[in-house]
Amino acid sequence: MVVIGVTGGVGTGKSTVARMFKELGAEVLDADRIAHELMEPGRPVWSRIRASFGESVLTPSGEIDRRRLGAVTFSDPRRLKALSGIVHPAVRRRIRERLEAIRRRNPKGVVVLDVPLLIEAGAAYRLDSLVVVSVPLKVVARRLKARSGWDLSEVKRRQRFQMPLKEKERRADFVVRNDRSPAATRRQVARVWKRIFERRE
Numbered sequence: 139m140v141v142i143g144v145t146g147g148v149g150t151g152k153s154t155v156a157r158m159f160k161e162l163g164a165e166v167l168d169a170d171r172i173a174h175e176l177m178e179p180g181r182p183v184w185s186r187i188r189a190s191f192g193e194s195v196l197t198p199s200g201e202i203d204r205r206r207l208g209a210v211t212f213s214d215p216r217r218l219k220a221l222s223g224i225v226h227p228a229v230r231r232r233i234r235e236r237l238e239a240i241r242r243r244n245p246k247g248v249v250v251l252d253v254p255l256l257i258e259a260g261a262a263y264r265l266d267s268l269v270v271v272s273v274p275l276k277v278v279a280r281r282l283k284a285r286s287g288w289d290l291s292e293v294k295r296r297q298r299f300q301m302p303l304k305e306k307e308r309r310a311d312f313v314v315r316n317d318r319s320p321a322a323t324r325r326q327v328a329r330v331w332k333r334i335f336e337r338r339e
Contacts, residue, residue, distance in 0.1 A: 139241050140248045141264060142334065145256035146271035147303040148296050149278040149285075151316040151323070155271050156252040158327040165244075167236055169229050169253040176228050177202045186224045191217070212296060226255070230262045237263075257306055267334050270310035272303055273317045 142159065146152045156166045176183040179200045187195065187202060195207045211218040233251065240249055251263060273281075275293070282288045288296075297303075307313050312330045316323045 139237075139245055140266050140334065140338065141237065142248065142250045143256045143263065143265040143268045144250055144252050144271065145254060145268070145306065146316075147273070147278065147300060147306070148254070148293065149282045150271045150273040150303070151281075152252055152254065152271050154320075155269065155314055155316060155323065155327055156250050158324050159248075159250045159331065161324075162328065162331050164248040164250045165240060166250045166252055167233050169233065169251070172229050172232050173225055176225070176232065177204075183224060183228050187221070190220055190224065212299065215299075218299060226259070230259065233263070255300065257309055258301055266338070267311045267330075268309065269312045269314060269330060270303075270306045271314050271316050272307055273315070277317045 142164065144152050144156045144159070146155075153168065153170075156168065160166045173183075175181075177187065178184060184202060187207070191207065191210060195203055195210060197203050207221070211221045233253075237249060240247060251265070253259065253263070256263070256268070279288075279290045279293050282293050312333070314323060314326045314330065
């Protein structure tokens with residue numbers, strides 16, 4: 139089985155690139171989606187977040203308000219570390235479980251891990267190739283303003299909690315520039331896909 143890691147900075151379009159790999163035949167494991175599942179009401183991760191952060195981060199229906207939780211944690215490094223200690227190990231366990239299930243079902247398949255803090259996770263995952271999605275700050279700021287209403291200062295504040303994008307690029311096997319048209323990004327993804335299999339051969 140081939141395991142491709144896709145990561146990048148906030149707002150660079152990691153999930154867009156992961157979907158393009160899916161179009162080429164890969165299965166995608168999305169860490170954010172898995173985190174959503176694990177944070178559903180009544181699950182152990184939900185219970186631990188509620189115990190650590192209180193009722194103020196819950197919606198009236200009892201779900202975790204991710205926007206409110208983000209506002210609380212990204213303003214306090216200690217609280218962000220506490221949240222990471224709850225969520226990240228659970229996500230890593232679930233991803234490894236799903237990887238093993240895919241390996242048994244389709245040992246010659248290709249899996250893409252769409253994980254924001256993939257490099258920061260260290261040796262948590264065994265990758266055959268690491269793809270970093272890169273976009274200039276001004277483009278990221280424009281996208282996140284439209285998507286989340288963040289101004290430039292908020293984008294920079296969030297970036298401070300991640301490894302610098304240039305450092306991620308330095309560690310990558312492949313860099314995909316996602317600041318032009320979808321067609322241009324798709325051509326890059328197709329080239330990366332081809333090169334990954336050429337390298338394996």
